[in-house]
Amino acid sequence: MNSENISKKILHWYDNNKRFLPWRKKVYKKQREYFTLVSEFMLQQTQVKTVIPYFINFIDKIPNLNSLAKVNDNQLMRCWEGLGYYSRARNLKKTAINILKDYKGKLPNTIDKLKSLPGIGDYTSRAIMAIVFNKKIIPLDGNVERILKRVFYLKKEKEITKEYLTSKKYFFGTSNRSSDYAQAIMEIGALVCKPVNPLCLKCPISENCISFRKKDFEIKTKNKFNKIKYFEAKIYEKNNKYLLIKNDKFNFLKNMPIFPMQEVKEKKYKFSNNKKINIKLSNMDMKIILNKIDKFPNLTNKILLEKDNSQSKILPSFTKKIFRSIHKI
Numbered sequence: 001m002n003s004e005n006i007s008k009k010i011l012h013w014y015d016n017n018k019r020f021l022p023w024r025k026k027v028y029k030k031q032r033e034y035f036t037l038v039s040e041f042m043l044q045q046t047q048v049k050t051v052i053p054y055f056i057n058f059i060d061k062i063p064n065l066n067s068l069a070k071v072n073d074n075q076l077m078r079c080w081e082g083l084g085y086y087s088r089a090r091n092l093k094k095t096a097i098n099i100l101k102d103y104k105g106k107l108p109n110t111i112d113k114l115k116s117l118p119g120i121g122d123y124t125s126r127a128i129m130a131i132v133f134n135k136k137i138i139p140l141d142g143n144v145e146r147i148l149k150r151v152f153y154l155k156k157e158k159e160i161t162k163e164y165l166t167s168k169k170y171f172f173g174t175s176n177r178s179s180d181y182a183q184a185i186m187e188i189g190a191l192v193c194k195p196v197n198p199l200c201l202k203c204p205i206s207e208n209c210i211s212f213r214k215k216d217f218e219i220k221t222k223n224k225f226n227k228i229k230y231f232e233a234k235i236y237e238k239n240n241k242y243l244l245i246k247n248d249k250f251n252f253l254k255n256m257p258i259f260p261m262q263e264v265k266e267k268k269y270k271f272s273n274n275k276k277i278n279i280k281l282s283n284m285d286m287k288i289i290l291n292k293i294d295k296f297p298n299l300t301n302k303i304l305l306e307k308d309n310s311q312s313k314i315l316p317s318f319t320k321k322i323f324r325s326i327h328k329i
């Protein structure tokens with residue numbers, strides 16, 4: 001496989017097919033760092049099309065690292081409302097503060113330093129290194145993993161080694177457009193090398209793809225089977241007011257307003273006659289009993305919410321979903 005040709009084909013495809021995404025807008029270097037930081041945090045666990053309007057609004061309201069470091073938490077959450085995984089927003093602000101304090105307002109340019117910042121893990125640090133600093137690095141997300149596995153016909157689960165992601169031998173050739181290159185691979189994964197029915201006839205590297213030659217596109221992915229857990233949510237309601245608490249108990253939706261709830265045994269869930277709903281989180285399928293109670297308990301960290309405001313307040317979609325369900329009770 002000639003890496004020079006592959007990289008040319010990939011970059012040519014990217015120049016002609018890349019989507020216009022607001023964080024890809026041509027901006028000066030400092031702004032590029034900020035756009036990449038914000039977009040990469042938003043894109044953790046969330047699809048591009050969902051992120052676009054949030055990113056535009058966020059940049060409008062919080063246009064740079066300084067304003068992010070100083071933003072008040074309510075405004076920050078308002079900008080993130082509905083995007084989910086709210087710890088990302090809190091970590092993003094902490095990261096901005098750290099960058100200003102420890103790196104004079106510039107993103108650090110090593111993987112280790114980036115990973116020491118709150119909310120930046122392996123993938124995000126690699127994406128920043130490639131996109132912002134034009135390093136010959138490919139961030140490994142689900143899309144990129146799929147392309148590599150198909151191109152090289154890797155059938156075992158953990159066959160992608162660092163060599164595939166950093167070695168010039170396979171992909172990069174002599175191109176100095178590493179930033180575009182990493183984004184091009186991600187873009188081909190998102191638009192062409194789809195999980196089911198890949199669009200090989202539109203793919204710039206079909207000639208170099210072993211799966212295409214063999215007409216075998218099946219790949220082994222990690223078993224993403226989510227754990228099922230059972231909960232009971234207590235819906236305290238009086239005069240159209242609902243009681244929420246700040247979540248300091250569960251690892252999901254930390255510090256966000258939720259209905260008071262507790263984990264219960266499967267048996268209790270099965271035999272309950274109350275209304276039940278299912279909510280999927282990234283690592284868990286939650287089966288929740290909604291238990292309506294009309295007497296308010298004495299709690300210290302309670303938040304009272306009017307029924308009419310249940311969709312407009314700064315609430316995680318998790319809590320809004322429960323609200324919508326109880327209004328149908």
Ligand code: SF4
Nearest residue numbers: 193198200203206209
């Ligand atoms: S040829 Fe098909 S299977 Fe191979 S990388 Fe391209 S889209 Fe994916």
